[in-house]
Amino acid sequence: MKIGKGWYALFTAPLMIVFMIVVVIPFIIGIGYSFFEWDGLAKHAATFVGFRNYGEVFKDQQFLNATVRTTIFTLITVVTVNLFGIIFALVVTTKLKVRNVARTMLFMPYLIGGLILGYIWKSVFQEFFLSIDWGNWLTDPVKSIVAMVVVTTWQLAGYVMIVYITGIMAIPADVLEAAQVDGASYMQTLFRVKFPMLMPSFTICLFLSLSNCFKIYDVNISLTGVGPNYQSEMFSLNIYNEIFSLSNFGYGQAKAIIFFLIIAIITLIQVSITKKREVAL
């Protein structure tokens, strides 16, 4: 089919121009900013400092703490999200009468945004726990992280459940029948037949939850905030505060670029694993 240049421009140029202005240009300027020291005020000049901002990052104890905290949080939450997600998916793909009601209820939290979820759970971890004398979890350095794990699991378990359901439904019935004819028990079918066939779903969910957890921001601000002594501050919130609260625009932007690199590495690993597996199948 022959399409003229004019039509080509008319169909693609509007979106491409907006995309360049909103995503590409800020990304490039952002890399530039990370080499300067600047307080964000137009009347103050920015000073070029080379890679110094990137070097400072390794001496910034508050930032290093936030990084370690976010990593620990992410590792724990990825496990709990996928564990609950797969159990939920197995339950709602049985022939139980209540399976559809259960699916509806378990998926619902995902649709409520992280910010609102954080506030909803604040009423549990703060007001409800105080009323039954369990103390306020959100002011405790360890328990506030546990609270974030609970809320994020609550949010994402229903999400990954949907992906696992799709995977389970795609397992051919004859494979399961063959296992049954051969006298496999429920557990044997689960571990020897279903799980190996769910490997593509595992990969997808693992990385979805990994990058989602590492980027946690909304739940962080609504549920705990930075907390006393920044004890609950996560990576994203640290970047936000560095730029918009402390006005270290250049230094904060260097952190933002590091954040991008981490997310990019996680995603690229995922893509290469998914590609390899597709070839293997």
Add this chain to the structure above:
Amino acid sequence: MLYYSKPLKTVLNVLTVLFCVIYLFPIYLILTNSFKSRAEMYENMVALPSSFSLQYYSSALEKMNFFTSLKNSLILTIVSIAIIVIFASMTAWMFVRSKNKLSVILFDLLVATMLIPFQTIMMPLMQEMNWIGNNLGIQMTDTIPGLLFMYLGFGAGMGVFLYHGFVSSIPVSLEEAATIDGCNTWKTFWRIVFPMLKPTTMTVIILDVIWIWNDYLLPSLTLKSTANRTIPISTAKFFGQYTISWNEAMAALVVTIIPVVIFYLACQKYIVEGVAAGAVKG
């Protein structure tokens, strides 16, 4: 399939429902306590309310400026998604049908930038938008149209990516027939191609509703005036500004999740399909 005896089945059904109810306990907590008086709430938070008082609802609605925020959120979500669907489908179709180098490069660029977390570009984006406001006289920050523009840019990557995959799978012969019958490119796209893209359009709509409706960080950076607040922003302001009366706060939370629940119950099938498709392809 496994064989379950009848009593075991009943027990499993009951256990599953019981678990789901406990799972949604936070929702129960905010719902019941929003009707109680302050004293009644702190006496026993788990008990059902003895009377249904709506006083906290009316004060919460007023303090949050709820109906203004609802209107802003609705306009923002609906218009953003409409323009994302229109421009992303046009662009993706053109990329697939005219196989030139530029299309390949632009498509790869769109997909690659999906990796960039918002935090990485938020500060330079705000600088750029302020610059446009100061130097070109087009107010981009603190206006709904400015935010619509930004959502179009951020939604471009995933939109084009999803449409691109689908267009590649539909045969070109119908479009050729339409061209022979005298349709120009514009008509061919809107009369023949766009209706065929409906499954992808549903996926894009669902994924973007979940994203834009709940988005907090981007609107919180641009929309500063009270009149422009969206639901997440006015909720955050509500929790930040007042010494929280928890009954009122819970009433506010119940009100904010009502639109989500209505949307969910009305389009559950599409939502589940859309989320699954988005997760697998994204």
